[in-house]
Amino acid sequence: MMKHNVGSLDRSLRIIVGLVVIAAGVYFQSWWGAVGLIPLLTGSIGWCPAYLPFGISSCASVKDQK
DSSP states (O other): OOOOOSOHHHHHHHHHHHHHHHHHHHHTTOGGGGGGHHHHHHHHHTOOGGGGGGTOOOSSOGGGOO
16 A cells, blocks of 8 residues: 655645646646546545655654554
8 A cells, every 4th residue: 555645735736736826728628638537546545656756755754654
């Protein structure tokens, strides 16, 4: 199982940004709105693969994770 590396504030911002980008893509009829799926997905599952190589975690405490 994946350990969460995206904290609650980071998750909220990712979900909001993802929804805004998707809405903009729909509004402007551009396929670039599909890019909004990335922050939406990573915010929803609480795990970001881009954080792994750098050892980044925005979670409050990593040792509390199971």
